[in-house]
Amino acid sequence: MVIQDHIGFPNLSGRNPLIGPQVSPSYPRFLPLSDAYSLSLRRYAFLAAHELSLDDDALAEGTYAWVSGPTYETPAEGRFLRSVGADVVGMSTIPEVLAAREEGMNVLVLSLVTNFVVIPEKYRSIKGEVAAEVCTCEDHGIHAR
Amino acid sequence: MTPITPQLAGKRVELPALPVVSHEEVIAKGKEKADVMKRLVARIVDLTDEQRA
Numbered sequence: 465m466v467i468q469d470h471i472g473f474p475n476l477s478g479r480n481p482l483i484g485p486q487v488s489p490s491y492p493r494f495l496p497l498s499d500a501y502s503l504s505l506r507r508y509a510f511l512a513a514h515e516l517s518l519d520d521d522a523l524a525e526g527t528y529a530w531v532s533g534p535t536y537e538t539p540a541e542g543r544f545l546r547s548v549g550a551d552v553v554g555m556s557t558i559p560e561v562l563a564a565r566e567e568g569m570n571v572l573v574l575s576l577v578t579n580f581v582v583i584p585e586k587y588r589s590i591k592g593e594v595a596a597e598v599c600t601c602e603d604h605g606i607h608a609r
Numbered sequence: 610m611t612p613i614t615p616q617l618a619g620k621r622v623e624l625p626a627l628p629v630v631s632h633e634e635v636i637a638k639g640k641e642k643a644d645v646m647k648r649l650v651a652r653i654v655d656l657t658d659e660q661r662a
Contacts, residue, residue: 505657
């Protein structure tokens with residue numbers, strides 16, 4: 465996936481890697497990230513994919529959600545990330561992007577996606593399941609303990 | 610639906626099997642993706658070099 469934008473959850477919760485003394489006074493104290501990912505390099509990525517005759521679905525474009533880990537996402541967290549616009553999620557990459565942008569570098573991120581976040585389509589209602597069974601047992605004169 | 614009463618009685622409950630692939634299949638897919646990534650990055654570098662020339 466070609467990353468076109470990111471959501472940095474640690475950045476939004478006081479764990480931004482750039483917090484602290486500035487490495488150089490020439491660096492911006494408040495680094496803009498509206499253009500974090502080079503447009504021209506992203507164009508090259510898709511041009512290269514075309515020239516290599518890659519399948520259209522081999523290279524996607526999307527938003528990377530950076531989370532701290534080390535736990536993987538719960539289904540509820542997966543649904544949340546999807547609902548706020550994340551296409552992929554990972555525990556890396558964005559600190560390097562911030563450092564590179566602070567240095568004034570043009571950035572291209574190619575993220576190799578390995579697996580789906582586990583977000584079940586349906587949820588078993590244990591409450592309803594137990595209630596249905598208790599009801600059935602009582603209908604037959606059986607009392608569950 | 611998993612009956613709760615046998616579970617409470619300590620009896621084994623059969624759950625549906627999850628699809629599983631072998632370690633070799635995972636490694637093969639990883640190598641395939643890595644090769645695509647390598648070719649892609651090499652071509653992007655070539656394109657940027659051509660642009661500079």
